[in-house]
Amino acid sequence: MRTRESQPDVPAPDSPWDEIEPGLWMGGHQVRGPAGRVEPVVVRRQFDLVQTLLRLPGHGPDPGVEHQVWPIPDGPLDGTQLAGVIRMAEAACEALDAGRTVLVRCWHGYNRSGLVVAHALMRQGRSAEAAIRLIRSRRSSWALHNGLFVDYLRAGLATARMLEELAE
Numbered sequence: 001m002r003t004r005e006s007q008p009d010v011p012a013p014d015s016p017w018d019e020i021e022p023g024l025w026m027g028g029h030q031v032r033g034p035a036g037r038v039e040p041v042v043v044r045r046q047f048d049l050v051q052t053l054l055r056l057p058g059h060g061p062d063p064g065v066e067h068q069v070w071p072i073p074d075g076p077l078d079g080t081q082l083a084g085v086i087r088m089a090e091a092a093c094e095a096l097d098a099g100r101t102v103l104v105r106c107w108h109g110y111n112r113s114g115l116v117v118a119h120a121l122m123r124q125g126r127s128a129e130a131a132i133r134l135i136r137s138r139r140s141s142w143a144l145h146n147g148l149f150v151d152y153l154r155a156g157l158a159t160a161r162m163l164e165e166l167a168e
Contacts, residue, residue: 011032011142012028012030012032012108013030013031013108014031014032015027015031017103017105018139018140020139021134023100024096024101024117025102025103026109026139026143027103027104027105027113028110029054029105029106029107030108041059042058042059042060043060043103047065048065048095048100048101049091049092049100050102050103051068051102051103051105051113051116052070053070053071053112054105054107055071070088072085072112074112075146075148077160077164078165079161079164082160082164085116086119088104089116089117089119089157090120092104093120109143110139110143110144111144111146114143115149115153118153119131119153119157121134122153122156128150
């Protein structure tokens, strides 16, 4: 499994966030700036709903913007953490259905946010493979480089959750 901690050579993204499908955005807390240096990303009021999977103080959003937080590691998830990912994806889909814009974010906007966004896309009818391809084409080739998260998606998050809960 590759994660940010075990793969320090994973580059910061060139953009703070990217639109995966109309209204559904994926991003992170860091971006590579014009001079090549890593800079913080702060969300203000650009989105109607911000979902954060790695909370860092001072990165927004502004007061009054709906903000859902579910911190998870970029690694193995237990049944409770997977249930939260499923709930975040459901909330993203509900917001999109209501015509709202959604940003799902994590450290670089690659793995944790990719897991939620991919599950949301799968809830809308895409296969795991199609969701992964779309995310990588719109966000970065580094998106969903965590092989465990790809395995979760291929198995289905509900199945992965059930298996994790049986193992506990």
